[in-house]
Amino acid sequence: MVLNRAFSVAIVACASFFTLNAMAGDLRSEMEAENARWLKAFNTPNPDAFPAMYTKDALLFPDDQPPVTGGPEAIKQFWVKTIKAGFKDHTFKIITTRRDGKIAYVVSSWTVAGVDEKGAKATYSGNTIRILERQSDGTWRTKVHMYASDR
Numbered sequence: 001m002v003l004n005r006a007f008s009v010a011i012v013a014c015a016s017f018f019t020l021n022a023m024a025g026d027l028r029s030e031m032e033a034e035n036a037r038w039l040k041a042f043n044t045p046n047p048d049a050f051p052a053m054y055t056k057d058a059l060l061f062p063d064d065q066p067p068v069t070g071g072p073e074a075i076k077q078f079w080v081k082t083i084k085a086g087f088k089d090h091t092f093k094i095i096t097t098r099r100d101g102k103i104a105y106v107v108s109s110w111t112v113a114g115v116d117e118k119g120a121k122a123t124y125s126g127n128t129i130r131i132l133e134r135q136s137d138g139t140w141r142t143k144v145h146m147y148a149s150d151r
Helices: 002-043 071-084
Strands: 054-061 088-100 103-115 121-134 140-149
Touching: 002 071, 002 088, 002 103, 002 121, 002 140, 054 071, 103 140
Parallel strands: 054 140
Antiparallel strands: 088 103, 103 121, 121 140
């Protein structure tokens, strides 16, 4: 009887562990897909795709610049200016993801090709965090997007 109880507890613990890991794996896959969607909009470029990726009250905190408020259209205009300034070939590499209910975050390292102050080609890098909200249709939209460069 004690052995059966211990075995039952072990089975439940293992099942919980594997379920949590599967959920974490699913979240990572979902965040990889969100990163790919964002990168496609930036690198194609297709700035018209950005508004659908952000919530109506989304905020963008660019490195060394004032926050971008005004929701998806204002954020789109920020990315339009960034792309027109010559930035391209953006990448993301996920560092970690977490989820609590309908809120999740993804921390990624990033790189982007651009030009420096002298007009020479340069590669920039840093880290970004995006806080996303699960929508009623099951999709994710970014609520807060913040990034910092390594410089």
